[in-house]
Amino acid sequence: MKLKTLSLVVLALAVSGCGGVDPNSPQGQRQSIFKQMLKVSEDLGGMLRGRLAFKEQAFVEGAAKLDQLTRTPWQHFPQVRDDGDESRAKDDVWQRQARFQELAQTMEASTAALVAATAVQPLKPEALTAPMQRVEDSCKACHEEFRAF
Numbered sequence: 001m002k003l004k005t006l007s008l009v010v011l012a013l014a015v016s017g018c019g020g021v022d023p024n025s026p027q028g029q030r031q032s033i034f035k036q037m038l039k040v041s042e043d044l045g046g047m048l049r050g051r052l053a054f055k056e057q058a059f060v061e062g063a064a065k066l067d068q069l070t071r072t073p074w075q076h077f078p079q080v081r082d083d084g085d086e087s088r089a090k091d092d093v094w095q096r097q098a099r100f101q102e103l104a105q106t107m108e109a110s111t112a113a114l115v116a117a118t119a120v121q122p123l124k125p126e127a128l129t130a131p132m133q134r135v136e137d138s139c140k141a142c143h144e145e146f147r148a149f
């Protein structure tokens, strides 16, 4: 009996702990998309702040990629919360869905505006700073309201 209890505990730890989020679950999928969004937006911000060399082509492609990505995480927040303890989403995501969707739309509008700014040739980093700031502010606004830490 004791041994059985122990093995159940071990099993539970194996399933829930140590980065054990199923990559195909809604939680796993949205977290993977958010990570890609972070990578792309850091590269774009880095190019404007001088951390990375500004490359026109790379910026245009990155902005388009980010715009595509920002349209995709929201579908992986199911109507009813289903995730484990590794989610950083606050309960508010489900309690205030209209507000969450509103911030998701603000996000999409900001990346669309960034893409529009990259259509102006020749591309000048100075002209991209404000639209990029708006993108970063959109990430931050939602995290402050809906992400636990």
Ligand code: HEC
Pocket: 027, 030, 031, 032, 034, 035, 037, 038, 039, 041, 083, 086, 087, 088, 089, 090, 093, 100, 101, 103, 104, 107, 135, 136, 138, 139, 140, 142, 143, 146, 147
């Ligand atoms: C409308 C709300 C919203 C917007 C906009 C948003 N996020 Fe998030 N983000 C969340 C929530 C909620 C989580 C927690 C998801 C979870 O753990 O289940 C999260 C998690 C993340 C994570 C952690 C993923 C992980 O591995 O656990 C990263 C990184 C991230 N977001 C980056 C970004 C970036 C970069 C942007 C802007 C380009 C952005 N987010 C815009 C709501 C948002």
